[in-house]
Amino acid sequence: MQDAQEQQATVSVKVNATDKQLATELFDHLGLSLSTAINIFIKKSIAEGGIPFEVKDPFYCAANQVELQRRFDEFNRNQTQDNKLD
Structure with missing residues (x-):
């Protein structure tokens, strides 16, 4: 059995189709999938205790x-x- 850190969960997010396309293209140019980029955002948010940029x-x-x-x-x-x- 996998431990809690290795278990995967699915997150479903609704976004504007154009934004999704633009983000996918951007991250692709960076060598990242959209899923990986979102995971980076989540990990960085956790590490910083909040959104990792000014909103x-x-x-x-x-x-x-x-x-x-x-x-x-x-x-x-x-x-x-x-x-x-x-």
Whole structure:
């Protein structure tokens, strides 16, 4: 009987078909199967105690924050001008 570390389990993941194709091609160029790449991700996540790269919402990037601030400032200026006209 195999010990617990050697036993294999199946993981089923739903992904966009285009993403799967692109990832398969990428990993193939690296000499890896998609399954091996996913196993590397899982092992690295376990070793680091979390996702092994930064995960963040691109909405909060510096350029978006500058644009949001510009729009808030413009809105506030317009509000102030509107209040002066009343």
